[in-house]
Amino acid sequence: MRRILGILLIPAIAGCGWMIFFWVPAEASMGIVQKIMYIHVPSVMVAYFSFFIAFISSVGYLWKRKEGFDIVACSTVEIGVIFCGIAIVTGSIWARPTWNTYWSWDPRLTTALILFLIFVGYILLRRFTTYGEQQARLSAVIAIVGCLDIPLIHMSVVWWRTLHQPSTILSTQKNVIDRPLAIMLWISVFTMALLFAYLLSMRIELEQKTRAYLKQIANIY
Amino acid sequence: MVSDIWTILAKDIKLDFRSMENFFSMLFFSIIILLIFAFALPADTHDHKTLAPGIFWVTFLLSGMLSLNKSFQMEKENGSMEALLVSPTSRGAIFLGKMAGNTVFIMIIQAMLIPLFSLLFINTAISHFGELLLLSLISTIGFTAIGTLLSGLTTDLRFKDILLPILLFPLLVPLLLASVKITQGILWSQGFQSELDWVKLLIGFDLMFLIISYLTFDFVMEI
Numbered sequence: 001m002r003r004i005l006g007i008l009l010i011p012a013i014a015g016c017g018w019m020i021f022f023w024v025p026a027e028a029s030m031g032i033v034q035k036i037m038y039i040h041v042p043s044v045m046v047a048y049f050s051f052f053i054a055f056i057s058s059v060g061y062l063w064k065r066k067e068g069f070d071i072v073a074c075s076t077v078e079i080g081v082i083f084c085g086i087a088i089v090t091g092s093i094w095a096r097p098t099w100n101t102y103w104s105w106d107p108r109l110t111t112a113l114i115l116f117l118i119f120v121g122y123i124l125l126r127r128f129t130t131y132g133e134q135q136a137r138l139s140a141v142i143a144i145v146g147c148l149d150i151p152l153i154h155m156s157v158v159w160w161r162t163l164h165q166p167s168t169i170l171s172t173q174k175n176v177i178d179r180p181l182a183i184m185l186w187i188s189v190f191t192m193a194l195l196f197a198y199l200l201s202m203r204i205e206l207e208q209k210t211r212a213y214l215k216q217i218a219n220i221y
Numbered sequence: 222m223v224s225d226i227w228t229i230l231a232k233d234i235k236l237d238f239r240s241m242e243n244f245f246s247m248l249f250f251s252i253i254i255l256l257i258f259a260f261a262l263p264a265d266t267h268d269h270k271t272l273a274p275g276i277f278w279v280t281f282l283l284s285g286m287l288s289l290n291k292s293f294q295m296e297k298e299n300g301s302m303e304a305l306l307v308s309p310t311s312r313g314a315i316f317l318g319k320m321a322g323n324t325v326f327i328m329i330i331q332a333m334l335i336p337l338f339s340l341l342f343i344n345t346a347i348s349h350f351g352e353l354l355l356l357s358l359i360s361t362i363g364f365t366a367i368g369t370l371l372s373g374l375t376t377d378l379r380f381k382d383i384l385l386p387i388l389l390f391p392l393l394v395p396l397l398l399a400s401v402k403i404t405q406g407i408l409w410s411q412g413f414q415s416e417l418d419w420v421k422l423l424i425g426f427d428l429m430f431l432i433i434s435y436l437t438f439d440f441v442m443e444i
Binding site: 062114117118120121124125128129134137138140141142144145146148149152153155156157159160 | 367370374377378379380387388391392394395398399402418419422425426429430433434437440441443
């Protein structure tokens with residue numbers, strides 16, 4: 001299964017890259033810079049999707065106490081944090097030419113940043129605990145609390161800035177998307193989803209092997 | 222249930238006021254933070270006016286951390302954690318009792334800090350003492366709800382002193398934003414009424430985390 005995914009991924013990424021640069025027309029007002037969207041938007045979607053899976057599997061772990069849920073949760077959080085980081089960095093790069101600043105306290109940006117921090121905390125918590133039932137339990141609680149906080153964070157951050165700044169920044173973002181651009185965006189989302197599935201299956205296998213090894217050591221001594 | 226909560230709360234308060242160590246360390250820590258802000262920031266009163274709400278809530282967060290840190294540490298040091306857990310009280314009652322204890326301590330500190338804050342940064346603050354204290358109470362409930370959960374979660378871990386703020390502060394962003402906004406409303410304009418949306422958000426935050434923390438505390442405190 002994973003082999004097939006891996007084999008599919010190579011032409012998918014290559015084809016997607018080729019299409020981004022040679023097939024799809026550049027956006028009228030932003031020019032070539034806009035092509036970063038095909039990395040940025042799918043990364044955000046993958047990041048949010050991974051955190052959502054992490055939330056579901058954390059609830060599943062606390063409910064059913066199956067180790068598989070914990071493995072999925074920790075794998076998805078790691079992948080989610082990486083994609084969230086990619087989204088923030090590409091967003092900053094995109095923001096420089098279009099909004100004329102690397103960072104603005106735009107609600108979506110801020111939410112992504114806080115989400116990134118919450119789940120970096122999750123990874124640190126896993127680092128500071130040793131493999132075992134306690135680690136799984138505590139990190140599941142953090143994942144649940146963190147995910148449930150997202151709507152509140154988003155709401156508060158939206159109010160926080162819209163009271164201050166007129167939404168000149170947002171209006172430039174809401175351009176009506178052209179048809180080839182939209183198709184391209186969906187293709188890149190699909191490619192990124194494939195990449196996510198591949199990374200997830202790799203990470204899960206790695207985690208299973210690590211745990212099997214740790215159990216073996218624990219039995220020897 | 223209520224009597225269990227009350228017992229744990231009374232025990233915490235009694236222990237603390239017998240030695241006064243935690244109370245005084247919290248109080249002086251907060252005073253020092255306020256003084257450091259006073260030294261570090263420009264002496265211009267106009268600047269103080271704009272910065273004051275932020276200063277007040279940063280001091281609140283930092284001094285509140287001390288209360289959370291010692292909340293379960295106290296039980297660990299005396300080896301009474303196991304006794305507490307095997308006693309015939311529900312985990313929920315332990316959580317609510319500990320949370321009430323933290324709330325009481327933070328509220329006493331806040332009541333003492335408001336006059337000092339008013340003296341150092343914004344003279345009109347003292348005339349809004351009641352409003353600021355009420356706001357502090359609402360914020361403190363949200364802060365201690367999630368803070369007590371995470372404090373219980375991190376007691377057993379290595380590097381818990383650093384892990385607690387790393388986990389806690391990002392989650393508290395809505396609370397901090399709402400508190401600062403409402404304080405601005407109180408200090409600069411007509412009071413609570415001008416920031417009603419934020420008040421609703423803050424109360425929503427309190428209720429949500431009170432319920433979530435109450436429900437998940439069982440999982441944190443398993444042996």
